[in-house]
Amino acid sequence: MKEIISCIFTFLFLLTQNLLFAQSSHDQFMRSNGKIYVVIGVLISIFIGLVLFMIFMERRLKKLEKELNENG
Amino acid sequence: MKHWWKILGIFLMIYSIVAGIGIPLKPGIYDASPSKANTGEQFTMNAVGYLTQFDKTPDDLRAWLKVGNDFAIAANSIGVKNESTLNVSFQIPNNLPTKDRVVDASLIIDSKKNGYAIFPSAVFITNTTQQTSPEGWNNSIADMHEFKSMAFPYRNILQETIRNLFYHVPLWFGMMIIFLISAINSGRFLMTKNQKFDHKASAYASVGTLFGILGLVTGAIWAKHTWGAYWSWDIKQNMSAIAMLVYLAYFVLRNSFEESEQSARIGAVYNIFAFVTLPMLLFVIPRLTDSLHPGNGGNPGFGGEDLDNNMRMVFYPAIIGFTLFGAWMATILYRIEDVKQRIEDRAFYE
Structure with missing residues (x-):
């Protein structure tokens, strides 16, 4: 569980680093092909948001399972 | 089938992604240069089309420069370089039709195959004679063609x-509906004092906050590449960020009481007040001042050319799809909370 979260944060960190240091080429890329990559970026960020919410729900469920294992 | 609405929600989300990405745009004008001209000169400009097929029907191409609503000049020659590049020549009259020193003219290109396309403020024409006369300017724009196949506006x-x-927009519409369900559940909790409704209200508020934060993030990405910055301190951006803070405060408030009865009661009252502020923050205040968002401040609403019937056929299903998907996530979160409550109750009675 912890590995997955640290994996995701490392990925996001590298992604933002990449965006910060390669600002102009990133800008050029996002504006190519009629700015279609902006739409792709929006869809990916929605997907990442839904995945983070899944992780949030799984952690709550995990707590319950632990409680059941200890008491039941 | 008890789960029909979940299947419907997923179906509508897939439909909105497939149709929303798959349907092409109408042909349009991507760029035009040079952008400066003087009166009385023979002016040739290079127009670059987007998704156009100029070379297929080079003979029925027509072009105009349009000034204001009443004045236009037609192109005297159009040369087709390739499918997306045109050389358009205009003989600009000696005088401008209006009293301005400089006017901006829109470039309009029309053809049977591509339909008509407008590039606003393509050329700034400077009046060198400083005299005003409508001679040479007439509105000869007529018989425009529509692009026939299914496409979104360019x-x-x-x-x-x-x-x-x-x-981006269905996230906010879905958020409003989900926060409304949350506020209704808080109201039912205050009337019945049944903890079940408080857990439902909290689960829906969580999903609503997720949608709001995703709306802010997707809006920032969109803004970067259209308005020029991730955060332009636009009134609607600021107000929706404040709305998110209002809802984050709800979770802080709800989790800061030892006694669950008390936290549920205060949380429910706060949640109803938070929902009441939403229309003020998102719809009323942005209307009062200037905003970059369509439909706010001096801007026209997202309608007409921006939202045609083809887009509506994807936009409205997307709203329903996102809302149903959010409701599904909220029911799962509620069921986790409900099971937790039951385990605690059982431990208490034993």
């Missing part, structure tokens, strides 16, 4: 990002 600057309307 808008300058927006371009393909017009598709974000199917993913």
Whole structure:
């Protein structure tokens, strides 16, 4: 569980680093092909948001399972 | 089938992604240069089309420069370089039709195959004689063609990002509906004092906050490549960020009481007040001042050319799809909370 979260944060960190240091080429890329990559970026960020919410729900469920294992 | 609405929600989300990405844009004008001209000169400009097929029907191409609503000049020659590049020549009259020193003219290109396309403020024409006469200027724009196949409107600057309307805006519409369900559940909790409703209200508020934060993030990405910055301190951006803070405060408040009865009661009252502030923050205040968002301040609403019937056929299903998907996530979260409550109750009675 912890590995997955640290994996995701490392990925996001590298992604933002990449965006910060390669600002102009990133800008050029996002504006190519009629700015279609902006739409792709929006869809990916929605997907990442839904995945983070899944992780949030799984952690709550995990707590319950632990409680059941200890008491039941 | 008890789960029909979940299947419907997933189906509508897939439909909105497939149709929203798959349907092409109408042909449009991507760029035009040079952008400066003087009166009385023979002016040739290079127009670059987007998704156009100029070379297929070079003979029925027509072009105009349009000044204001009443004045236009037709092109005297159009040379087709390739499918997307044109050389358009105009003989600009000796005088301008209006009293301005400089006017901006829109470039209009029409053909049977591509339909008509407008590039706003393509050329700034300077009046060298400083005299005003409508001679040479007449509005000869007529018999425009519509692009026949199914397509979304091409808008300058927006371009393909017009598709974000199917993913950014439904997040906010879905958020409003989900927060409404949350507030209704808080009201039912206050009337019945049944903890079940408080857990439902909290679960729906969580999903609503997720949608709001995703709306802010997707809006920032869209803004970077159309307005020029991730955060332009636009009134609607600021107000929706404040709305998110209002809802984050709800979770802080709800979790800061030892006694669950008390936290549920205060949380429910706060949740109803938070929902009441939403229309003020998102719809009323942005209307009062200038905003970059369409439909606010001095801007026209997202309608007409921006939201045609083809887009509506994807936009409304997307709203329903996102809302149903959010409701599904909220029911799962509620069921986790409900099971937790039952385990605690059982431990208490034993």
